[in-house]
Amino acid sequence: MMASLKESLAGPGYVILNALRVINIIVFLDMVAAHIVMLIKIDLLTDFFFFQAVSHAVAIGICLFLLVSELPFFRNYFDRHWPSLGEDSGFLTLAFAMLILGIGALGDLNTPATSQEELGLTFWRIIISAGILALVVSVINAAANFAFADRDIGVSARHVRVYGAVAPQKIASRTGSQRSFQLSYKREETLPSYSTSSPIRRSSTTGSSRFPVKISPPQNPMRMASNAASSKYSRDSTGLTMPDIAHHPALQSGHI
Template sequence: MASLKESLAGPGFVILNAIRILNIIALLDIIAACALMLVKISLLSNFFVFEAASHVITAGVSIFLIISELPFCRNYFDHNWPLLGQEAGFITLALVMMILGVSVFGDLNTDATSQESLGPSFWQLILSAGILAMIMSAINLIASFVFADSDIGVTARHVRAYGAVASQKVVKRTASQRVFRLSTERDSLPKYSTESTPRRQSSMPRFPVKITGPMKGEDAASSKYSRETSEVAVPNLAHHPALHPGHV
């Protein structure tokens, strides 16, 4: 199955770019149909503003899809509109074009957009816009599965952009993204350095300790005298004058 899809990558480049042109033609047809219905809108009802707004929104979405189909602003759509980017294929495009086609068909159910009111040529223009949108929706949905290889992450948009070398481009891109992710994760980790970390110093100041030698001679005698005088002896109460009144 993988070899079959690789063999389809070369012809798929031509087929998918032809489908791109048809997508743009179908979207331009929808824009022309919306402009025509906007001009022919009926002003008899008070809700014509909302009908006009629906036509403007439909035309705006078609213009946005045309820009997404052009080979410009790929990075913008990859980052801001990933469902229309290179990694998403044509599934979202097919669903939106189906909704646009159904909306155009629904607008034909009014008296202002009837064949008698618009005329055969204008009515056929609006009818062709709905038919082309629904047909291209089905084609895009089928192409998105036929030319994609989910095993290696190749989408139909990759094949449309790179052709037969789409698988190689995707593998290189995936490898570069992994290297970039690993490098960013490594740079984001905190770094610890023993040289840059200051050592904790004691808050107590350090003073030099001087140890004196043993005292000799007079120093020893004076120290002995000071020790003896420091010890005060309790007097003997037997010799107190209060106890011998005759001697006073």
């Protein structure tokens, strides 16, 4: 019953959540304006005013960062590096950050430098409106996160804001493709691997033996000819006799 109700809300949720996105952007712009006013009107009573100025500058940076996360740009960056602000995480982190910023803006009004008399009615209203809007819209974001999300099938409120009524089908197809990829990857890991350094010797079609063959280096032709000529007149130590010295040229010439 609950699943069918959430599926029926996916279509209107596309319009509602995109309207809420515009409201979020307005809240962050209002918050940036409020901290700029407090940064300009800061009271220089002591040397610690620097840290108060840094706190306002950090709040401005956080508001701009959250504002960019609500825009339909850099979605891959936020999904990869800031998953708590990505499509799979919904609006809870955004709502909590907006709540803290709203409480901080209203707390900054409790100083003499940010009183209505010092700031003027216009600037004072900017700050108090930013704080109240941040508190109210943070609660709306948290409620929308639970109203339009369906955790049973992995659909978040941000998925509904992007895909609308077809968000369940989109997530189901993406989940199926991821599972098939993981199964194929695991199947590849279980296949046996062969290494070139394996001790298994493959037999060759030329009838080569599996025992290592020692191949001698090529011989010098001149040395081979010299060895062949000398072997005609000499023998090694296997018992063969040397040639007869009576055939030596010196004996034939009559010098002896």
